[in-house]
Amino acid sequence: MSIPAFAALLERLVFTPGRNAKIALLKRWFAEQPDPDRGIGLAALTEELTFATAKPALIRDLAAARTDPVLLALSRDYVGDSAETIALIWPQRAGVNTPPPTLSEVVEALDATPKSELPDLIAGWLDSLDANGRFALIKLVTGGLRVGVSGRLARLALAEWSGRPIEEIEEVWHGVAPPYLPLFRWLEGKAERPDPRDAPVFRPLMLAHPLEDADLATLRPEEWRAEWKWDGIRVQLCAGPGGRRIWSRGGEDVSAAFPEIVEAMDFHAVLDGELLVIRGGGEVAPFADLQQRLNRKTVGPKLMRDYPVGVRLYDLLFEGTEDLRALPFDARRARLESWIARTCPARMDLSPQIAFASVHQLAAIREGARAASIEGLMLKRADSPYVAGRVKGLWWKWKRAPLSIDAVLMYAQRGSGKRSSYYSDYTFGLWRPDGRGGEELVPVGKAYSGYTDQELLWLDRWIRNHTVARFGPVREVEKGLVLEVAFDAAQRSTRHKSGVALRFPRILRIRRDKPAGEADRLDTLMALVENREAKAKAKAEADAAAD
Amino acid sequence: MVARGAAQPWIPSVLRHLYRGMPHPETWLRVTPAGLWCEPGDFFIDPTRPVARAVITHGHSDHAQPDHEAVLATPETLAIMRARLGAERAGRQQQPLLPGEVVLHNGVRIWLRPAGHVLGSAQVCLEWQGSRAVISGDYKRTPDPTCAPFEVERSCDVFVTEATFGLPVFRHPPPEQEIARLLASVALFPDRTHVVGCYALGKTQRLIALLRRAGWDAPVWLHGALLPLCHTYEELGVRLGDIRLATVAQKGALRGAIVLAPPSAVAERWARRLADPVVCLASGWMRVRQRAKARGVELPLVISDHSDWDELNATIDETGAPEVWVTHGRDDALVHAMGLRGIRGRALHLVGLGEEDEGEDAAPEPAVPATAEGGVA
Ligand SMILES: [Zn+2]
Numbered sequence A: 001m002s003i004p005a006f007a008a009l010l011e012r013l014v015f016t017p018g019r020n021a022k023i024a025l026l027k028r029w030f031a032e033q034p035d036p037d038r039g040i041g042l043a044a045l046t047e048e049l050t051f052a053t054a055k056p057a058l059i060r061d062l063a064a065a066r067t068d069p070v071l072l073a074l075s076r077d078y079v080g081d082s083a084e085t086i087a088l089i090w091p092q093r094a095g096v097n098t099p100p101p102t103l104s105e106v107v108e109a110l111d112a113t114p115k116s117e118l119p120d121l122i123a124g125w126l127d128s129l130d131a132n133g134r135f136a137l138i139k140l141v142t143g144g145l146r147v148g149v150s151g152r153l154a155r156l157a158l159a160e161w162s163g164r165p166i167e168e169i170e171e172v173w174h175g176v177a178p179p180y181l182p183l184f185r186w187l188e189g190k191a192e193r194p195d196p197r198d199a200p201v202f203r204p205l206m207l208a209h210p211l212e213d214a215d216l217a218t219l220r221p222e223e224w225r226a227e228w229k230w231d232g233i234r235v236q237l238c239a240g241p242g243g244r245r246i247w248s249r250g251g252e253d254v255s256a257a258f259p260e261i262v263e264a265m266d267f268h269a270v271l272d273g274e275l276l277v278i279r280g281g282g283e284v285a286p287f288a289d290l291q292q293r294l295n296r297k298t299v300g301p302k303l304m305r306d307y308p309v310g311v312r313l314y315d316l317l318f319e320g321t322e323d324l325r326a327l328p329f330d331a332r333r334a335r336l337e338s339w340i341a342r343t344c345p346a347r348m349d350l351s352p353q354i355a356f357a358s359v360h361q362l363a364a365i366r367e368g369a370r371a372a373s374i375e376g377l378m379l380k381r382a383d384s385p386y387v388a389g390r391v392k393g394l395w396w397k398w399k400r401a402p403l404s405i406d407a408v409l410m411y412a413q414r415g416s417g418k419r420s421s422y423y424s425d426y427t428f429g430l431w432r433p434d435g436r437g438g439e440e441l442v443p444v445g446k447a448y449s450g451y452t453d454q455e456l457l458w459l460d461r462w463i464r465n466h467t468v469a470r471f472g473p474v475r476e477v478e479k480g481l482v483l484e485v486a487f488d489a490a491q492r493s494t495r496h497k498s499g500v501a502l503r504f505p506r507i508l509r510i511r512r513d514k515p516a517g518e519a520d521r522l523d524t525l526m527a528l529v530e531n532r533e534a535k536a537k538a539k540a541e542a543d544a545a546a547d
Numbered sequence B: 001m002v003a004r005g006a007a008q009p010w011i012p013s014v015l016r017h018l019y020r021g022m023p024h025p026e027t028w029l030r031v032t033p034a035g036l037w038c039e040p041g042d043f044f045i046d047p048t049r050p051v052a053r054a055v056i057t058h059g060h061s062d063h064a065q066p067d068h069e070a071v072l073a074t075p076e077t078l079a080i081m082r083a084r085l086g087a088e089r090a091g092r093q094q095q096p097l098l099p100g101e102v103v104l105h106n107g108v109r110i111w112l113r114p115a116g117h118v119l120g121s122a123q124v125c126l127e128w129q130g131s132r133a134v135i136s137g138d139y140k141r142t143p144d145p146t147c148a149p150f151e152v153e154r155s156c157d158v159f160v161t162e163a164t165f166g167l168p169v170f171r172h173p174p175p176e177q178e179i180a181r182l183l184a185s186v187a188l189f190p191d192r193t194h195v196v197g198c199y200a201l202g203k204t205q206r207l208i209a210l211l212r213r214a215g216w217d218a219p220v221w222l223h224g225a226l227l228p229l230c231h232t233y234e235e236l237g238v239r240l241g242d243i244r245l246a247t248v249a250q251k252g253a254l255r256g257a258i259v260l261a262p263p264s265a266v267a268e269r270w271a272r273r274l275a276d277p278v279v280c281l282a283s284g285w286m287r288v289r290q291r292a293k294a295r296g297v298e299l300p301l302v303i304s305d306h307s308d309w310d311e312l313n314a315t316i317d318e319t320g321a322p323e324v325w326v327t328h329g330r331d332d333a334l335v336h337a338m339g340l341r342g343i344r345g346r347a348l349h350l351v352g353l354g355e356e357d358e359g360e361d362a363a364p365e366p367a368v369p370a371t372a373e374g375g376v377a
């Protein structure tokens, strides 16, 4: 019965917003499902295991052969998602009483079945399942599960279920493969902890708390070290005789996207750092540039040339086989500096420390840091050991305040997945002179988050009622709705028509009260960009003078 | 109107069709802005505005409007109308008609048959000069412990059906299975309060009855808006067991409890103030994920008091009607499907009948525009 059980889990996970509730659902799955199905299910949820054996078109053809085309089209229009439509409309055949497949049967059969026999195999499975089961199966075999269970959440659930500390699980996680039989045996007390030996496993990262004003007052400058918070992606470099890996913050393996870094990892150590696009002369490019390199399975030479990456090192966790994590930060920092001096790794440098004598001075430095590549400051206690997770009082992140503009909604596009039937991606623009004495709107960014479900419904309806033109999935709307958009930084960009790119734009509020003509002008936004660069330059000069 | 004994014996429709001069129902049953009007009898079925004479299929607000002069309906529907609308507004003259009895009015024979939708719900059967029409009102075929089961009236010339769930994606699972899911969730989250959004008339009482049948003997807690009709049901002989008024003050006592509330209240502050609520909604619309997502539902329960696609089509076939009119819901798919089977379908586009099964304020979802979009995923 494992596909129906898996479908039931999937359905609850999709609708459950709460983290604790999700963990409770996963715990029940671990407790109730037999091996190897519980491990296969876990791997499917965390996308450690994905299949794309069946093309969506194969499933559509199966459905088309069994349903009236008019009814199928009307249903598809109503439901908004093909997989869901097919799962719902699939005609139950009288007299079919084959039991539904288990997850392991599905995995094995997908592997062993020649392509030509795939349609019959899948149709047979669909006949044996109910609507929820069919939906889960279709998503599974087409590789489109996407339920949003992170590896981290799954490991938290494993920890709660078994009573073992999460850190212990994190450190073996990447040393075991689906269906994780040795892991489950250990967590159930039936065997020793699996030994990753030299395997390049992920060590949970140490994270920082956002600094509040109240915390600020308690800081004693002599106990703290400051660094820039670089705006890239946090990575852990892990290299040794067992292999080389670049782990993301959440413990995902991102090595394939950055082959030049892997090549440079010619050492035996575990390091913590920030992956950035760094151009000649050590200049860090805006995050938009790094985005070109993310989420890729492979990269070509052109991409590596246009967006050269490097790692700015924050910390040293292991040197050889020696675990340094229990040492105080100052001691690790000294080891890191001497390690870099000795090893001179290519494509890596040291994240500089920022000297400060008072909290007041530090605040001024943060305020002045307007370079696009800097998100704010990191404060690390001089005696802090390297501990997994977010332990309060050891590390602080002190981000710059977000910025905001009032922009006009220009285009809307339907979302993907669960939001496929709503207009949920918004392109917004600001006013500028059109060169003929009037004003025109120029698009400055796109946001697809920040709103509530209620606001999404409202926006969706507004868009449907104010459409002036359609281009495929995109609708152009009347220029009549003002959105307050928050963002972390504005950066110069030659790839945008407006000449500016926003970092993390999100909808803060719908400004129904504000006429479109009173929305912000492009100049206002450009001032924010230029301000930052000017201030950063001034700051760099001040720093140079201080040295 | 005068009661005239039992329903007339069954006459094969073929024979009646052979009777020359028999008027087609569209000549004497007409669509007007106030609703379906029987011309020779000069009365309306489920009129949407006050009229002199109304026959009411059941007590839901879009079918039973206030302030008619004379109202003909089952005794249960009349009682429900009095409870909802107040005795003064539930029809100046209330005339009860039991299923199986017939009244003759201006030459039109009128009788009722159970529709299985909510307590008292009935199909309205009309015959004039040998021509016969059956108006289903809302109906379902799945057994419901709180009301009489649907009875098929064969040999009609026209069957007038609802089509709330008139798309083949709507197939309601067995309600017992959905109740089992609810109880499994209560067992998994014993410290949370399960708040189930459900329509005040019919769905609420059916859920309570289904819970009782599944062995849930604990109190079922109710939002104040749901209590009066539960009392009406009990007065009409439907036992609901231990039901209690839920207030936010009892937050602690409501941990691990099941609370029923109007659909409009489950996503609001009222429900949010309960202990870590699991928001559930019992409705046929919950079959579609997007609908459940849009309502902020954590546990969608597919339980409906309307026929699903299979029930609609099976019922149409069982009536044997050569022609079927569709009052409200998705008529396009149903008319198409009937056409494939040689049944003449006609969409009536009656105004004022709402999208039921979820709540009074359930705004119809905009249909997704049919732009080309690939990908199963
Ligand atoms: Zn109704």
Ligand SMILES: [Zn+2]
Residues within 6 Å of the ligand: B060, B062, B063, B137, B138, B162, B328, B353, B354, B356
């Ligand atoms: Zn209705």
